[in-house]
Every structure is written in structure tokens, then in C-alpha cells.
Amino acid sequence: MKNKILSICIAGNTNVGKSSFLNKLIGKDISIVNKKKNTTIESIIGIYTIKKTQIIFYDTPGLDNNKFNQNKNIKINFWNSIILSDIILYFLDSSKKFVIDKNIIKKVNNENKKIIFVLNKIDLIKKSNLLPIINNLNNNYKIHDIFPISVKKEIGIQNLLNSLLKLAFIGDWHNFSNKITNKSDYFLSTEITRNS
Numbered sequence: 001m002k003n004k005i006l007s008i009c010i011a012g013n014t015n016v017g018k019s020s021f022l023n024k025l026i027g028k029d030i031s032i033v034n035k036k037k038n039t040t041i042e043s044i045i046g047i048y049t050i051k052k053t054q055i056i057f058y059d060t061p062g063l064d065n066n067k068f069n070q071n072k073n074i075k076i077n078f079w080n081s082i083i084l085s086d087i088i089l090y091f092l093d094s095s096k097k098f099v100i101d102k103n104i105i106k107k108v109n110n111e112n113k114k115i116i117f118v119l120n121k122i123d124l125i126k127k128s129n130l131l132p133i134i135n136n137l138n139n140n141y142k143i144h145d146i147f148p149i150s151v152k153k154e155i156g157i158q159n160l161l162n163s164l165l166k167l168a169f170i171g172d173w174h175n176f177s178n179k180i181t182n183k184s185d186y187f188l189s190t191e192i193t194r195n196s
Contacts, residue, residue, distance in 0.1 A: 004053040004168035009081045012091030013098065014062030017120040020151045021091070022046045022059045025161070043077045047174075053165055054173045058085060063101050082108060087144075087167060088115045094133060094148065095124035105141055114144040114167070118160065123150040 010018045026046045046057040058081035061074050069075070082088065088108050092098045108115055117137050122130060134146050145163065149156035 001052050002170045003173055005056070005171040005173060006053070006087065006164060006168040007056045007058070007085045008087045008089055008164065009058045009060060009085035010089045010091065011060050011063065011078075011082075011104070012089075012118075013064040013093070016062075016091040016093045016098075017151045018062075018091045019044075019059055021118075021120070021149075021157070022057055024151055024154070024157065025057070043081045049173075050165070053168045055164060055168065056174060063104065064099065082111070082113065085113065086169075087164065088113055089118050090115055091118045091120055093121050094119040094130065095121045100141070109142050115141070116144050116160075116163075117141070117146045119146065119148040120151055122148045123153045123155060 010022060012018050022044070025048055043061075044059040046059065048055040048057065060078045060081050090100070090105075092100070105115065119130070119133065130148055134148070137143065137146055147156060147160040147163070149160055151157065
């Protein structure tokens with residue numbers, strides 16, 4: 001059986017659980033989790049390898065902060081992550097009224113990239129409220145799929161992962177199978193210091 005590969009950009013507003021999801025999946029804190037806006041300044045690369053499949057994750061800064069619009073380097077890193085990715089996981093906080101950046105959705109659609117909406121924090125809402133949210137997203141956006149999850153309660157993560165693994169295609173791996181990030185120990189330690 002040949003190796004398979006998939007590159008994924010994790011996008012969304014601040015504090016929707018992007019970094020928490022990546023850390024949970026990788027099994028180590030490689031991306032900062034903080035209530036401060038735009039804690040993730042640089043796109044963090046996480047590497048998830050299982051059997052013959054490797055998934056490269058790009059964790060990007062929150063889209064709803066002035067820094068994102070004003071800082072040229074942040075925007076360049078974000079769009080580079082989009083371009084390098086096969087799939088875009090667009091995270092949404094299902095427990096709050098959310099705003100989706102339609103311009104980004106449009107640009108991603110123009111690039112013929114698959115978009116998957118990830119409705120995080122479903123443990124904080126009534127089950128009866130979930131279906132209307134999903135129907136609204138399906139009716140208003142051109143997307144590949146929607147997955148309701150709770151990173152904190154570990155609900156739905158495996159279903160999402162199984163779906164992503166099915167989208168992987170035959171190709172050469174970018175990193176060794178025992179690596180979980182391309183960032184150095186020094187980079188990770190400085191990120192932890194910046195978070196404290």
C-alpha cells in the first residue's frame with residue numbers, strides 16, 4: 001500500500017478552538033491556546049501520521065482581529081497556508097452568533113479548494129438548535145461538508161478525522177513519520193513563554 005498525504009488549513013475567528021483541536025489531535029501543545037486575540041501569529045504546522053497516511057495541518061491566526069487586516073506578514077502567511085492546502089477547515093463557535101468572512105469563502109471557492117465547516121463547542125448548545133445552524137450553512141455557502149464537534153468533550157473529532165483520512169491521496173510524505181511539527185523546540189518554548 002502506497003503512502004497517502006493531505007494538507008489542511010485550519011481557519012476561523014479567534015477563540016473558536018482551532019489551536020485546541022490541533023493540539024488534541026497531535027497529542028502535544030504545539031499551538032498556543034489563549035483567550036487573547038491573535039495569539040497564533042505565525043501559521044503553525046502540525047503533522048498527524050497514522051499507518052500509511054500523513055496529514056499536514058496549518059493553524060492560522062484569527063480572522064476577526066485588526067492585526068489580521070493590518071499586518072501584511074500575517075495575511076501572507078494565511079494565504080500561503082490556503083494555497084498549500086487541499087482542504088480548508090473553517091472553524092465556527094456554535095455557542096455564539098458567528099460571522100463568516102464571505103470574501104475568504106469566495107476566494108477559496110475560486111481556488112477550487114474544498115471547504116469543511118467545523119461547528120465546535122456543540123456541548124454548549126441545545127441539540128435542537130444544531131440542525132437549523134447546519135441547514136442555514138448548507139443553504140448559504142458552497143461547501144464540501146459540515147461537522148459538529150466539541151474539542152473539550154472530545155465529541156465528533158474521530159468522525160471528522162475519519163472523513164479527512166478518506167480525502168487523502170497517494171503522494172510523498174513531507175516529513176518523517178515520527179515528527180508532529182516542523183517547528184523547533186526553541187520556537188515552541190518561545191511560544192509557551194509568550195503565552196504565559
